[in-house]
Amino acid sequence: MTWLPRADNAGNTAVHPTRTHAIVVAVERYEDPKWNVSGPYSDARAFISWLVNACQVPEKNITLLSSALSHDRADDGRAALPGGIDLLPADSTTVSRLLQEELTTLEADLLWVFWSGHGLIDTNGEHVLLLADSTPLTKRGVGVDSLQRALQSKRVGSHQGAGVAKVAVAINACQNQPWIDHIAKTELLVSHTYVTDRGLFVLHACSTGQKARVAPRDMQRDGTAASLFPRMLLRYLDDGSADVLPDLLQVSESVDAEFVRLRQAGLTSQTPSTLRRNWSGKTAVTGTFAHPPTEREQRLADLLCDVLPNARIRDACAQRLTAGVTAVVRVSDDSETPTVEQLVTAAARVHHGVPTLLDLLPSLPEVCFDAEHLSELRAAAEDLRPDEFLTGGEHVELVVLLASLDIEDLRILAGYDRRLRPHLPSMPTDAAHLVRAFEAAGYRTDAASMPILLRFVALVAAEAGSPTSTTANGLRAWCDRVAGRLRLAPQTVSAHWSEAVLDAARRRCETAWILIEVTIDDPEADPGKAAYACSAWLLDPATGPQRLDYPSGYFTWRQTHQLVAELLEPYIAVRSVDLAVEFFLPESHLELQVERIPLRHRGADNVHLGTIVPVVVRCAHRHAGRRIPQQWTARWQECGKVSTVSDEQHWLVHDAADLFSLRDALVDRPDVGCVELIGGHLEFTPALVCCVQSGVPVLTWHRRLDDRRPGGDLSHLRRSVPPSRLPEEVRQLRADTSTWSEAHHLVLLWDDPQRLPPRLRLRTPGRIASHDRHR
Structure with a gap:
């Protein structure tokens, strides 16, 4: 055969x-x-x-x-x-x-x-x-x-x-x-x-x-x-x-x-x-089950004897129990009415049977019990099935809601919460099995706790999209009902829900920025030779801008290094989302080597800031007003386009020494989104100001170091990296010196006309006497 x-x-x-x-x-x-x-x-x-x-x-x-x-x-x-x-x-x-x-x-x-x-x-x-x-x-x-x-x-x-x-x-x-x-x-x-x-x-x-x-x-x-x-x-x-x-x-x-x-x-x-x-993910029960009650089941049955005193109430309880979960209640040979022990043992041997049994008690006719008795019943039920607290209806509703989401892998999403990771099944699984795994982690009855499963639901709902999302609202309503039945503190649930929403917003926005505006006491001084004052903000996409504490006064550039490092180190060490640092420099000091500020990172001293996080520079003077010229918007939009030809049409490569030719080129090429400055000219600041005034939002160049500038061009960046990803790409180049030995001298000038720094009241610094400067 x-x-x-x-x-x-x-x-x-x-x-x-x-x-x-x-x-x-x-x-x-x-x-x-x-x-x-x-x-x-x-x-x-x-x-x-x-x-x-x-x-x-x-x-x-x-x-x-x-x-x-x-x-x-x-x-x-x-x-x-x-x-x-x-x-x-x-x-x-x-x-x-x-x-x-x-x-x-x-x-x-x-x-x-x-x-x-x-x-x-x-x-x-x-x-x-x-x-x-x-x-x-x-x-x-x-x-x-x-x-x-x-x-x-x-x-x-x-x-x-x-x-x-x-x-x-x-x-x-x-x-x-x-x-x-x-x-x-x-x-x-x-x-x-x-x-x-x-x-x-x-x-x-x-x-x-x-x-x-x-x-x-x-x-x-x-x-x-x-x-x-x-x-x-x-x-x-x-x-x-x-x-x-x-x-x-x-x-x-x-x-x-x-x-x-x-x-x-x-x-x-x-x-x-x-x-x-359960080959189809469902559990079914047939046959008759009359398990002799265990010690824990008998304790719950004894507590239920007063709640279910007569045959009519027990019969109604059996009918509603089997409607809520697939529970088979064995009746005695001489009676069609189940005993309390039979109800408990039937509920205890199917998924979500015990929580369903307790949940339906208040809806039974002629059943009444005080709060103390209800608390004893819940304690006995939790002790009987500590790995289950959902009722049958709650479980089905949650699985349906999760199945309706357009999320490819819920396991990856659950990995965002470190408290969920130990309870993740090791193999890829569907929503029903994920719910079972997180529910098996149980929950504590203290008011400050948040069950693992409810943490997962809040995480999924926050990731589901806008607050008007039907599924997100359904998950929120489901979570509130279950939390109320479990007697969880409303403020605990609300606080965790808000935290989940903020975390999801951070993930969607990808990057949080620390903005540092640098002012000088002497605009005519060479870069690094003046006294500097700083103001700093954290621009979190979830919480909005907030002013950071930075010492007032003017300091030398070396002292500024130390103060900026003390400001940044805690945020770099504990941030749970991507972080980037953006400096706003005066026009005359655009060549300050801010990416080379040394920090202590992961136990190592003197690690350059630019090798840890993306560092970009913007011209502070450009945002002195609120108006955004049309040319800035047009050029910025060019940065988002992908070049389809070999000559890198969105880039202009030009010698920084020839300012007149550079201005003419920028006027003739309104489609240019990025400029790479080359040449051996020692002073790049005039060329940088020219580009800023012409509305070029992204600029890369080789930094002067000890009166010399490394050679070579940036064609590998122009050909392979979209402008929007340049900050992260430059950071990786700096961090990986084996890839490009000159990466530490690469600096990125970045200007996004769609995002302005927070407008806070800052005192206008004036020239101060040399004996007042902290040099």
Whole structure:
């Protein structure tokens, strides 16, 4: 038979048999002989026969963990197994090693897990599968919840779990609660943060409190399953299609319907159940669940007894609970009304069930309780499910809102908040799984805290766009409702929301600027030889301009270096967004080497400012008035255009010594956005003033140093860097001396007519006596 690709009802392509692996467990013989049972080995052989013979799964892809009874057979029944199957003992050591170590290199589209043997419900309400090394004094087993976490963990599949796409599980084991002195559970050591979003589908032979029926020994036939559930399951799995992964939802519904007919005929009381199917990102529950309440569940149930005193109220509670979450409430055999314990255990075993149960209580008829009683209920509920605080409705609403956003990767966005990073899933995931991961971080009840999930929602809403955005407003309303239900302080939520909005504005605007205006006492002095006074502002795109504290008075240029460094160092060290520094210099001092101001940065002294952050220079005189000539706007717009020809049409390269020719060239080339000054002239200031007065907003040139100027041109910048990115490009050139040895002498004059510095009242400096200067 040749395998041909097919598609299920959902349009998913069938899994190839050679990409299918299976773990089959059959536990018949125990170290405590009283627990020996006949049938699981036959169940395992029938399941393996379907995989190999019907679906063409290679024998080497199947691992069998078995402790079979011989039943007085000479060959122990093992001759019926295909020869290539790996046979291992079904004890706790093997199971632990297999799930934690030996599956880490597995590459598979599908991993089938079939388990047949004894099972029970322990005193904590967990379903436990017993292993072959169970002794008369100690029963050894593995919890089904731990098994599911292990099968969804990074330890299963290569590339941190990415090597296995889906896992299908069928468990044929009882779920009753016999008296057991002690159960030693095999610890699989899988934390919540280690679990991936791998698809999982789990089928159980029975519901809580029931036994899985096994055919009597004399009615077991070779080649067929001995237990009722595997026999029914294989009937619908082996439909002749040779598909190793048929539509399991349809298969489970067919098995359920078959068991309904058997129960109606009085042939069995067994009810199969499906605890989880989340290949489509959703969780569904079928079957009946009557878990005995754990100690924490009983505490919540005791507190609810007075709140839900009669059958009518409990029945209304059960109906609204199942409408809010997929919770199946088992009712007693002699009554159609659930008990309080049944309501609590049903809610505790589905996602968001407990918060939903408490949230619906105030809306029930004839229910009343005081604030103290409500506080006790909430405390008991938080203790019961500390990793969940959303109700079912809140979870669905949030996932829908997040899915409607036009944000490509929410994980990258969440990384902006350092408190969210430790809770990010390691693998790419969708909105529903991100919400689950952040919700699992929990929340504190103190008024000053902000739950991780609500921090994430505020971050996403702030990034969603304008305050008028429908989705952003929906997220804000959702956040306020949840915060109110959790009794979080409104001022805490509001403060964090405002902080998120400011951070988002900073990210959108990319750069914050520190503006430093330099004034001089003697305009006729050479650059660096006068006395200087400074005023500084922080222009934050989120908060607007604010005046920075700078010492008053006039200082030498060397002293000015130190004062500017003391001003800038704290901002450079702690800024969470990009920062640039802009100097406004007088016309006669445009060649001050401000980019060479030394700072202490990351433990190193005398690091040039221009190698740390973008540094640009503007002419202070240009902005003495408020009028913006049209030529400035036109030339600035030219800077945003991309040159499509080889002659770099938006640049003018000119000798700084020939001022008359430079003026004529600027008049003849109104399309020029940038000018590069070249030549060996010692004094560049007249050429700089000429360019500023002509409205050239961006200017690069080689700086005079010790009466000499480095040679070469800036063609690599003209050809490859848009003018708007020149500040950052120049900073990188200065920082990377191996790229260009002359980068430290490169200076950028920048003038944006669309952004003026803050207009604050400054006293007009006059000439002061030399003995008053701090030289």
